[in-house]
Amino acid sequence: MLKYKTFKGGYRFRNFLGQPREQLKELPIPQRVIIPLKQGFGGEVKPLVSPGDKVYAGQIIGRDDENVSSPVHSSVNGEVLKIEKINYFKQEITAIFIEAEPTAEWRPLEGYSADWGKLSPEKIEELIYLSGSASLDKEGIPTRFRSSIISPSEVENLIIHGIGSEIYNLSLRLLLSGKNLFHFIEGIRILKKIFPQAEVHLALNKNFKKLVEEISKITSGFDWLKIYALEPKYPQGYDEMLVPTLLGRPFPYGYSAANIGIVILNTQAVLHVYEAVCEGKPLIERTIALCGEGFRENLHLKVKIGTPLKEIFSPYLRKDKEMRLVLNSLLTGIRLNIFSLPLSRTFSQVIALPENREREFLSFLRLGMRSESYTRTFLSALLRGKKKLNTNIHGEPRPCISCGYCQEVCPVRIIPHLLYRFIERNIIDERLSKYGIFNCLECNLCSFVCPSKLPLAKTIKDGQERLITIGCDRAKCILPYFDLKGLEEYRGIK
Amino acid sequence: MKLVKKFIEGLYLKKSLKRFKPVIKALDEFFFGTDKVTYISLRSPHILDNIDIKRYMFTVIIALMPSVLAAIYLYGLRVILVIFVSYLVGGMVEVISAIFRKKEIQEGFLVTGLIFPLLLPPTIPLWMVGVGIFFGVFIGKEIFGGTGRNIFNPALVGRLFITISFPQALTTSWAEPLRGGLAGFLRYKSDALTSATPLISFKSGHTLTNISELLMGLSSGSIGETFRLGVILGGLFLLYTRVANWRIPLAYLSSVFILSFLGNVFFPDKFAPPLFQLFSGGLLLGAFFMATDPVTSPFSELGKWIFGFGCGLLTVLIRTFSGYVEGVMFSIIIMNGFSPLIDQSILNFRYRYLKR
Known part of the structure; x- marks a missing residue:
């Protein structure tokens, strides 16, 4: 059964130059990999190898059974060079440096079976945990090995989504092309087997009509699976938006979906689950998309985890202009500026965005065939040409005129300009929490649409922090309304 | 360059x-x-986003262009002079206050300076234009702290000030529109005067002007309001671009239509019929270009509906029962004063369960 659903607010980004083509290239094995011991959901794990040790591709080189975490693998055959702390995206993380041999073989996990129906749920759980797939996405996959903050029996709902509500997305058609579509569906069935009590929801981009139809046809026999076609409005792919849209349940903003017994997984995570259980493949590779005008070619790459960013980008990056590289999302992503850092499990798309410091003559009078805007004041609204993006702020900061755009696009229906006025005037009291300041998802859409170029999302975040210093906590607004699970563990990780 | x-x-x-x-x-x-x-x-x-305040304001100016061009055609080249005086004096006030405040100049006056002359009778003496825009920008906006902080629409404040100060010049003499050939594009001004706009004719003698005449600007009235087809097109353009929110004009115009329909059914000699009301006076210009001013109207969605309805109700009441023939200006100014209260009440209502 197919249902169409959406939410109020949000903004549909469409027609951009530099969308990745449906083409997958495998990157050659790098000379050296750097494996961070904290990847994806969970805490940092302890290294199991020491410098000089020989390792094989797929060997578990980091594991910690005491805390919420998942194992980490060597992605190549080779020798451990050194183990040291690196600054990985503002966190001090221990990383293992491995000198690689140019051999592509990897050793499968023990006990996998292509006929997964014969495996016991316990064995499947173990395979998922050992493969590292259990650390994927925002709250991981619960197993009895403490890979998530809740135990498998506490899972009430499983949401699998492939919506692609960002500006640039990994191509869902490519991910699910050929055999992968069946692997994907098998992956969902495997997950159902380890969470027998859970309701399973599959949310897909409503614009991929053929794919949605094909999947609904294949799965028509599964009465436990509900399929939804969603409008790919940003930020529909956020956990905070998927839960209310699909289940009609309120979300405990600021906590995780796992706290209310919901596990949310991406398409690629389900494929990794299939590979772990049926092929015994540990999480040593990741498919990423190279998006944006800054790349000479926009395509998908299969990359070994731990490959330094330099080796991934340098063959593809344009060098004639200054570029800003952004991870996963143009609205909330981190900037990648140190190219010696490695790729981790959390990567799914990398965007190269031209830095534009050029002053444009009479810019406000331009027709704007290729300009992106929430308003329809540019010709691109009528002609639907491919739009270009750059980092320029496109205008001078001005006082708020209450145009209401931020309020219209806010997915959680708070009024950013109202909160902004309070915080700017130093009025920090419980009225802010009453007006929903702690509901903010930090999707940054309000800052994006503002014609006065005000840093609304940043100010709201500052306001939250200042509000906490006067003793008005997020917990007071959220906790009384929910029965949250795994809270202690959650605090431990954050 | x-x-x-x-x-x-x-x-x-x-x-x-x-x-x-x-x-x-x-x-x-x-x-x-x-x-x-x-x-x-x-x-x-x-x-x-590529939008900035300059383009935002400029979109309003583009939307006003049909009215401005029609005004020049109908009332002669003097209209350009009126607009020039308005921009000159309004711009000076803006510049002087920016210098004193040591802040940047805001683009808001680009719209105020163009809307204000469109609200005036074609026969307006130029010095009065200067006085009006000075009062509007200075008292209506700058003393509140500039763009974004004013409570009342500056153009309407200026119009209200000169309406009360110089009632003779603003309510009794109207120019007959020029027509035929290039009309106003070649002439300085229209010399034929009349004492009646369609609304005055209805109030004094119950004569209704033809709707098509009202639409095409063949009746007398303020400079920018008479070519109503252009006003409607410009207004729809504003709504399409999202620069003006559609809720206010819809609420405003539909409440005028419904209320005057009801009034006309029960008291046909007091209330003018709904279509005539819709296409007469400055209602369309007010509903599309002034009531939608984001700074002075409520920001909440429900507030916008209430604001629009309030404007509609007051417009019909003032047109029907007061000594003035036109109520658009008064109704928008009065509702401007109410918008903070409307917003606050809606916030209190919407977040009533979350207290403490």
Whole structure:
């Protein structure tokens, strides 16, 4: 059964130059990999190898059974060079440096079976945990090995989504092309087997009509699976938006979906689950998309985890202009500026965005065939040409005129300009929490649409922090309304 | 382009012009876009919307263009002079207050300076235009703290001030529109005067003007309001671009229509029929271009409906029962005063369960 659903607010980004083509290239094995011991959901794990040790591709080189975490693998055959702390995206993380041999073989996990129906749920759980797939996405996959903050029996709902509500997305058609579509569906069935009590929801981009139809046809026999076609409005792919849209349940903003017994997984995570259980493949590779005008070619790459960013980008990056590289999302992503850092499990798309410091003559009078805007004041609204993006702020900061755009696009229906006025005037009291300041998802859409170029999302975040210093906590607004699970563990990780 | 750049750079360097820095900066920003890029922090997006306040205000000006061109055609080249005086005086007030406040010049006056002359009778003496826009921008906006902080629509404040100060000039003499050939494009002004606009004719003698005449601007009235087809097209353009919110004009116009329909059914000699009401006076110009001013109207969605309905109710009541024939200006100004209260009540209602 197919249902169409959406939410109020949000903004549909469409027609951009530099969308990745449906083409997958495998990157050659790098000379050296750097494996961070904290990847994806969970805490940092302890290294199991020491410098000089020989390792094989797929060997578990980091594991910690005491805390919420998942194992980490060597992605190549080779020798451990050194183990040291690196600054990985503002966190001090221990990383293992491995000198690689140019051999592509990897050793499968023990006990996998292509006929997964014969495996016991316990064995499947173990395979998922050992493969590292259990650390994927925002709250991981619960197993009895403490890979998530809740135990498998506490899972009430499983949401699998492939919506692609960002500006640039990994191509869902490519991910699910050929055999992968069946692997994907098998992956969902495997997950159902380890969470027998859970309701399973599959949310897909409503614009991929053929794919949605094909999947609904294949799965028509599964009465436990509900399929939804969603409008790919940003930020529909956020956990905070998927839960209310699909289940009609309120979300405990600021906590995780796992706290209310919901596990949310991406398409690629389900494929990794299939590979772990049926092929015994540990999480040593990741498919990423190279998006944006800054790349000479926009395509998908299969990359070994731990490959330094330099080796991934340098063959593809344009060098004639200054570029800003952004991870996963143009609205909330981190900037990648140190190219010696490695790729981790959390990567799914990398965007190269031209830095534009050029002053444009009479810019406000331009027709704007290729300009992106929430308003329809540019010709691109009528002609639907491919739009270009750059980092320029496109205008001078001005006082708020209450145009209401931020309020219209806010997915959680708070009024950013109202909160902004309070915080700017130093009025920090419980009225802010009453007006929903702690509901903010930090999707940054309000800052994006503002014609006065005000840093609304940043100010709201500052306001939250200042509000906490006067003793008005997020917990007071959220906790009384929910029965949250795994809270202690959650605090431990954050 | 390079010449302009050199000229502006020269201005920046002149020490004698140091005090006029806001003006130079405004010129610079007018001609050239910004060279700033987005912050590199987790809490700000890497890309920003292409819209800025300049383009936002400029869209309103484009939407007013049909009315302005029609006004020149109907009332002669003098209209250009009226607009020029309005921009000159309004711009000066803006510049002087920017210099005193040491802040940048805001683009808001580009719209105020164009809307204000459109609200005036074609026969208005030029000095009165100056007085009106001065009062409107200074008292209506600057003393509240500039763009974004004013409570009342500045153009309407100016119009209200001169309506009360000089009732003779503003309510009794109207020009007959020119027509045929190039009409006003070649003539300074229209010499034929009349004492009646369609609304006055209805109030005094119950004569209804033809709807098509009202639409095409063949009846008398204020400079910018009579070519109503152009006003409607410009208004719809504004709604399409999202610069004006559709809720207010819809609520305003439909409440005028429904209320005057009901009034006309029960008291046909008091209330004018609904279609006539809709297409007469400054209602369309007010509903599309002035009631939708985001600064002075409520920001909440429900508030916008209430605001629009309030404007509609007051317009019909003032037109029907007061000594004035037109109520659009008064109703919008009164509802402007109410908008903070409307918003606050809605906030209190919406968040009533979350207290403490």
